[in-house]
Amino acid sequence: MSSAVRFRTVVTAVAAVALFGSVAGCGADLARSNFQRTTVPPEPGGSGxxxxxxxxxxxxxxxxxxxxxxxxxxxxxxxxxxxxxxxxxxxxxxxxxxxxxxxxxxxxxxxxxxxxxxxxxxxxxxxxxxxxxxxxxxxxxxxxxxxxxxxxxxxxxxxxxxxxxxxxxxxxxxxxxxxxxxxxxxHSNPRKHPDAPGTVISVDACTSVDTAVVAEVLGGKPDDPSPMGLHGCSIRSRTPQVMITFRPTSAPAEEEGSSPVDLGGGVQGFAKTRVDGEPECTVTWRHRVIGTDEYGMENAERAEVDYNGADGTAESDGSCDKAVKVAKTVVAKLPKA
The missing domain is CATH 2.60.120 (Jelly Rolls)
Incomplete structure (x- = not known):
């Protein structure tokens, strides 16, 4: 696999938190005004x-x-x-x-x-x-x-x-x-996401896949699964790697250049080679529709399996076949929507 693809995969997995919005300045320069700076102390009896x-x-x-x-x-x-x-x-x-x-x-x-x-x-x-x-x-x-x-x-x-x-x-x-x-x-009463029937929000991605199938796809005994945040997992065997991710999104699973695939259990997914000339393929599918957004697009829980091979092209490596094989085991293990 090229260094460019490996770098892209790592960056995707560990992207830092982005700050949202911008501050527009007008009138007086408040940063230069003589407001007293106050440091709020930790709560009494606490440890901050x-x-x-x-x-x-x-x-x-x-x-x-x-x-x-x-x-x-x-x-x-x-x-x-x-x-x-x-x-x-x-x-x-x-x-x-x-x-x-x-x-x-x-x-x-x-x-x-x-x-x-x-x-x-x-x-x-x-x-x-x-x-x-x-x-x-x-x-x-x-x-x-x-x-x-x-x-x-x-x-x-x-x-x-x-x-x-x-x-x-x-x-x-x-x-x-x-x-x-x-x-x-x-430690008291934090607000929680709705734990709706069939949701994947509480699923550990590292236990959502058949490890024997992953070992077969990766061509050797894989390392222990490595969580990637709360809703993702990476499994590697030297260079080849499989990643499983769950997330809410308004984007459709079908994208330009993707091909429909049967994942079993009545679930249709879409397979797509992400980088031309590289042994990589991603399979995505809607696990559960959760409503519509302000533009009328479906909000859904999306599941994704990404396979990155070591050598050759996606065609010569059979990357999409391998990604589909892993995705089928995930579909079979997820709660029914």
Whole structure:
């Protein structure tokens, strides 16, 4: 496989959380005004950005992948999360595990907030020196932005990732305060996604596939499955790789250049070679229709199996046949919609 394809696959799997929206300036330059900068302290009796970071495995059931799959991240960006920090606008969801909001502080400075639960952590967890509500806390400042992370799993490395962009303010202080309140909320009564009959939202993608079939497709004993966020999984055997992903989308499963395939059980999927001349193929299908969007397009839970081979072309490698073979095992294991 070419380095370009491998790079594209890795980037897709571990894309960082994007900040949404933009701040338009008008009138006085508020960032230069003499508003008093206030750092909101951690909650009394709590642990927000204080040390030391706990050692050992993380066994808190409230932040396990099983629990976090059901959490609505926009519910964590409620007004009480930002008490003393600012006033949030209506949160904007992005998929099942991401949400963003704009917050206005007392001096009318704008704060951009972006949250991902179950986000992949890049870098060493050993860098965590402090704790938030019993979880190791990572903090990285970059100019007027700060990323504060509560580590929820050390293997695989994942956590609750909060990115704060706060021109003229204290992004890390605001992030620590908000993150502590979010973790406390996870231990009380967090808002959850509807657990509708047949939904894949609670499914562990790494257990949704027949590992014997994957081993056959990959041509050897694969490594242990590796979760990719809360709703994805990667299984690799040296270079060949299979990825399984579930997500909500308004886009149809059928795309230009795709071919219909029978996945069994009355399910029709669509297979498409993603990169010309490379041994790669993706099979997608609608698992469950969940309504329509403002433009009248169907909202659906989409399932996807992506196969990346090692050598040859998609035709010579039989990439789509292999992707379809794996996809059929996933269809058979998923809850019935």
């Amino acid at each position: 950005g204080t040390g030391p970071a706990p050692n050992g495995e993380i066994t808190d059931p409230a932040v396990s992948a099983k629990s976090l799959r059901l959490i609505d991240p926009c519910g964590l960006l409620a007004a009480e999360t930002f008490t003393g920090v600012g006033t949030p606008a209506e949160p904007r969801p992005s998929g099942w595990d991401r949400c963003a909001a704009d917050v206005t502080d007392a001096g009318q400075k704008k704060i951009k907030i972006s949250l991902e639960i179950g986000g992949i952590i890049i870098g060493s967890i050993d860098d965590a020196k402090t704790a938030v509500e019993g979880l190791p806390q990572l903090e990285k400042k970059d100019g007027e932005s700060c990323t504060v992370t509560a580590v929820t799993s050390k293997e695989p490395k994942s956590g609750i990732v909060l990115q704060v962009d706060y021109p003229g303010g204290d992004p890390c202080g605001a992030g620590r305060t908000a993150l502590q309140r979010m973790v406390k909320k996870l």
